[in-house]
Amino acid sequence: MRQGQAGLRLYRNAGLAVRKRSRKRIGLTERVPLLLPETPNHAWSMDFVHDGLADGRRIRCLNVVDDCTRESILIEVDTSISGARVARVLDRIAGYRPLPRMIRVDHGPEFTSLALDAWAHARGVKLVFTQPGKPTQNAYIESFNGRFRDECLNDHWFLTLHEARVLIEAWRKDYNSARPHSSLGNITPAEFAAQRQFATQDSTAPCS
Numbered sequence: 001m002r003q004g005q006a007g008l009r010l011y012r013n014a015g016l017a018v019r020k021r022s023r024k025r026i027g028l029t030e031r032v033p034l035l036l037p038e039t040p041n042h043a044w045s046m047d048f049v050h051d052g053l054a055d056g057r058r059i060r061c062l063n064v065v066d067d068c069t070r071e072s073i074l075i076e077v078d079t080s081i082s083g084a085r086v087a088r089v090l091d092r093i094a095g096y097r098p099l100p101r102m103i104r105v106d107h108g109p110e111f112t113s114l115a116l117d118a119w120a121h122a123r124g125v126k127l128v129f130t131q132p133g134k135p136t137q138n139a140y141i142e143s144f145n146g147r148f149r150d151e152c153l154n155d156h157w158f159l160t161l162h163e164a165r166v167l168i169e170a171w172r173k174d175y176n177s178a179r180p181h182s183s184l185g186n187i188t189p190a191e192f193a194a195q196r197q198f199a200t201q202d203s204t205a206p207c208s
Contacts, residue, residue, distance in 0.1 A: 040196050044103045045138055047141045060080065061153075063148065070192070072144065083109070101126060104140075106138065
């Protein structure tokens with residue numbers, strides 16, 4: 001200890017700066033205001049919702065929503081979902097749907113993980129982080145989460161993980177194809193996406 005203190009004094013006396021090691025911080029991109037997305041597939045939002053099985057085990061639901069069309073793109077259900085798993089889920093979506101330009105997330109450890117940071121860099125997708133304690137900065141996913149909990153999770157008592165996945169997927173499909181949204185002109189997310197010719201490069205119709 002004394003040798004270390006003596007070394008610091010010698011550095012200071014010689015006018016030298018002591019180099020400090022810094023940890024890399026993930027997700028320190030600029031925060032983009034929550035604006036009305038211009039086109040389908042421009043921006044997605046992701047978040048987790050928690051629930052439980054009848055035997056007491058906790059489950060996590062990763063919700064992925066298109067901000068423009070309000071479509072529920074996917075709900076991944078499991079007892080544990082890591083940052084690497086989130087990246088694999090997004091790659092699975094990319095097998096049948098183009099990835100967006102940006103994905104809005106909070107500062108949860110899965111979203112700030114090295115695995116997801118590396119995935120986003122490799123795929124050219126921008127991760128946009130909301131400020132802690134300000135859920136209104138991700139209002140699209142927060143609104144969806146509320147409906148998901150009220151209309152699905154609170155209405156079911158899941159006996160097994162398999163049953164949870166089946167019932168949640170059935171609700172997701174019904175939400176997309178049979179639930180009109182006033183913000184979409186009282187049509188369903190699936191109908192709205194079809195009208196806007198989803199995922200076409202020349203689509204310029206604004207969302208409302």
